[in-house]
Structure formats: structure tokens, C-alpha cells
Amino acid sequence: MKLWYSFSKEIILSSKSWYFYIEIGMAVVLLMILLFVVPEDFDNRSKEYMYLELPKALEEKYRDSLLDEDLDETVKLVEVKANGSLFMAELYETEESEIYLLDSIDALNAFSNTERVPAVHVRVNEKNQIVHTYYLQGYETQKLKNILMVYNNRFASNKIIEEYSDNIQVRSLFQELEPLSDRQSMLPVFLTFNGSLMSLFVIAAYIFLDKNEGIIKAYAITASTVWQYLLSKIGVIILTSILTSLVITIPIMGLQPNYPAMLLFLVTSGFFAASLGLYLTSFYKDIIEAFGVMYILIVIMIMPNISYFTPGWDPDWVKIIPSYIMLQSFKEIITVNGNMAYVMVASLAFAVLGLNIFILANDRFNKTLTL
Structure with a gap:
């Protein structure tokens, strides 16, 4: 009491x-x-900045690959800012990311050096192979680096990787749980x-x-x-x-x-x-x-x-x-x-x-x- x-x-x-x-x-x-x-839900799409330095035919093919992944299959012309300067870019929006296709290597360097965002330089090497050069910031894990080494092979029409990835079975371990x-x-x-x-x-x-x-x-x-x-x-x-x-x-x-x-x-x-x-x-x-x-x-x-x-x-x-x-x-x-x-x-x-x-x-x- x-x-x-x-x-x-x-x-x-x-x-x-x-x-x-x-x-x-x-x-x-x-x-x-x-x-x-x-x-209710954040926009979790990452932003990626790319510059294509490819022969005309390969560049068009690469753009078509990006366009196929675009949500509305429409390219948007936008202005992006880096290091106090404005640059023109083509915007491709996918479920996972916003991909900005820049018009110059200078624009790519500006974003990589000052904005510290993912940047990719796509070019052709001496063997006429498409090479993706990633500008990393130093904090990326080895697993991420390994993924990047094979990720863009889908643009090169690598049928072996494409067929393999399409046939991978994904099974949820917690099927009864509803995501928050x-x-x-x-x-x-x-x-x-x-x-x-x-x-x-x-x-x-x-x-x-x-x-x-x-x-x-x-x-x-x-x-x-x-x-x-x-x-x-x-x-x-x-x-x-x-x-x-x-x-x-x-x-x-x-x-x-x-x-x-x-x-x-x-x-x-x-x-x-x-x-x-x-x-x-x-x-x-x-x-x-x-x-x-x-x-x-x-x-x-x-x-x-x-x-x-x-x-x-x-x-x-x-x-x-x-x-x-x-x-x-x-x-x-x-x-x-x-x-x-x-x-x-x-x-x-x-x-x-x-x-x-x-x-x-x-x-x-x-x-x-x-x-």
C-alpha cells in the first residue's frame, strides 16, 4: 500500500x-x-555519371542499351552542376539509379574530383574492347570492386553472363515477412x-x-x-x-x-x-x-x-x-x-x-x- x-x-x-x-x-x-x-519511401536510386568515348556505332548501341533499361524509354536532356560549372547531360532513369551521360571528359573529371560521386569513363582499348574505367573514392570494399568488374558486361552483350544471371534462382528466407x-x-x-x-x-x-x-x-x-x-x-x-x-x-x-x-x-x-x-x-x-x-x-x-x-x-x-x-x-x-x-x-x-x-x-x- x-x-x-x-x-x-x-x-x-x-x-x-x-x-x-x-x-x-x-x-x-x-x-x-x-x-x-x-x-513514406525514400528515393533510393543512386546517381551515376558517365562519359562515352566510343566509335559512333558502339556509342549508339550503348545508348540503346541504356534506353532499354529506362523506365519510360525516354531520354531527358538536363543541366548538371559540378565545381561551379554547368554541363549538359542525357538522363536515363532506371529502377536502381539515375544515369547521367555527360558530354565531355572534363565534366566527368569535375564530378569525380569535386562532387565525389560514382563516375565511369567508357572507351575502347587497343584490342577494340569496351573498357569501363571507374573513378573510385577510396572507401569502396573489395566486393564492390569485384561486382564492378563484371557489372557492365551486360552492355557488351555477353550472352554467357546474361543467361547465367537470368537463370539464378532467388529464394527469400523470410517469405512471411512484409517489408516496412x-x-x-x-x-x-x-x-x-x-x-x-x-x-x-x-x-x-x-x-x-x-x-x-x-x-x-x-x-x-x-x-x-x-x-x-x-x-x-x-x-x-x-x-x-x-x-x-x-x-x-x-x-x-x-x-x-x-x-x-x-x-x-x-x-x-x-x-x-x-x-x-x-x-x-x-x-x-x-x-x-x-x-x-x-x-x-x-x-x-x-x-x-x-x-x-x-x-x-x-x-x-x-x-x-x-x-x-x-x-x-x-x-x-x-x-x-x-x-x-x-x-x-x-x-x-x-x-x-x-x-x-x-x-x-x-x-x-x-x-x-x-x-
Whole structure:
């Protein structure tokens, strides 16, 4: 009963605090960004710049090959800018890329040197073979270089490669999964930030505010226990994170996510993040002293976002950062037929870690009540 009374009191006090309205306002802002700023699907087509230095017959054949791949089989004459100069180009639009056929080698060099974009010089060598010279930027992987070595053989009418590629069977390993739109794919990032990571920083703000007002020291002369006070704070934070997460998720995803799994994960991950915030605040008197540690923690927690948006960069050490697991769990939760086993294991891990950190935080607060 004491815990419920403490929790109820904290809800009333938090509803009068401007931190509560900051969280609600932040959730609304994130929702507006997803609805009105982030498009349903990004234009993922890459831009390629080419210059043809071929005999007339081969050049026409090459243009015909590009035209066959064009979406509307129509060439567009456009102006492109590089290094402060305008150049004329023919634009071919395919499903994967926008190919700009430049009118001079100078234009190609300008794009390669100043714009740092993929550039290709197509010419004929001494053996009358078509050669593609790629202007690389130095960060390309060996796999990409190997692909480029055979990629343009389709323009040379290499029937062996063409027949081989046409006969390759492609089988999806996850046939029951429906891909997320680009807007929906952004949602796990927002949920990780708003639903879990905010718990760490908001509870720190609440605790430092109570420290400044002497509320925590008052527990040294009351019958109430510190753990009830701390747990009631965590309860308020988790309740707020659930509300704000639903505010963001429901308008974007509708009924698609597994909401029971989401609620469970929000409780466990929020408990972990809030307990970590409590433990950190036990070492400092105010938020100014704790700023350095908080800043380092923010940087570490942001790193998995790079891996999330760049699947090619996924080192093992990133996978042990809690926010990485949060991102992957929220992605599974909002995906149709997502991997709920992963979510359950992650929830259990966060619950166990959160409980251990909460015990440490409670011990620290009990020892420092009169300091």
C-alpha cells in the first residue's frame, strides 16, 4: 500500500512538472516529423555519371542499351552542376539509379574530383574492347570492386553472363515477412529514443530536482523506505514512456505491431534505463556535475543508429550496446510476424540487468542520504 500511495503521489506531482509536458511535447513533435517530414519511401536510386568515348556505332548501341533499361524509354536532356560549372547531360532513369551521360571528359573529371560521386569513363582499348574505367573514392570494399568488374558486361552483350544471371534462382528466407516502408523503418529509432533512452535522462532530472529541494534527505527521518520512493519514480517514468510511445506508434502503424510485446518491452527496457539513470545520479549532486558522463553515454547510445541505417557496418562490439538491442527489438515488434523470441529474451535480459542496477542504486542512495 505504501508503494501504491507513493506511486500515486508521484503521478500527481509529475503531472504538475514541466518535465512531463516536455515528454508529451517531444512525442508529438516526433510524430509530426514522421507524418509530415519523413516520406513514406525514400528515393533510393543512386546517381551515376558517365562519359562515352566510343566509335559512333558502339556509342549508339550503348545508348540503346541504356534506353532499354529506362523506365519510360525516354531520354531527358538536363543541366548538371559540378565545381561551379554547368554541363549538359542525357538522363536515363532506371529502377536502381539515375544515369547521367555527360558530354565531355572534363565534366566527368569535375564530378569525380569535386562532387565525389560514382563516375565511369567508357572507351575502347587497343584490342577494340569496351573498357569501363571507374573513378573510385577510396572507401569502396573489395566486393564492390569485384561486382564492378563484371557489372557492365551486360552492355557488351555477353550472352554467357546474361543467361547465367537470368537463370539464378532467388529464394527469400523470410517469405512471411512484409517489408516496412521507409517511414515505418524510422519508427524503432524514435521509439528507442523516446520510449527507453528518455527514461534515463528524465529520471535523472527528477532526482536532481528532488536533491536540490532536499526531498531525498528527508527520507532519513521518515518511516518510508528509499526503494519505494525510487520504484515509484521508475513507475511514473515507465507509464509516461508507454503513453508517449503509443502516441507515436498508433498513427503510423495502426494495429500492425504486437502491442502486448511492445508494452512488455517498454516496461523492461524502461526499467533498465531508469535504474541506470538512478545509479548514475547517486554519484553526483546536480546535473551539471553529471553532464560529462551523460554526454559520453549519449554518444555511445547513438552509435547503433549508424549500424541500423548502414547494415554493411555491423561490428560485433556494437551489438552489446543496449540501444542496439532496443532498436532490433522494436523493429521485430512492429514487423508482421516479427521474431518475438528475440523480443522476449531481450525483455528478460533488461529486466534482470535493471533489477541488479536498481539494487545497486538503492544501496547507494541509502548510504548517501545524509551526505
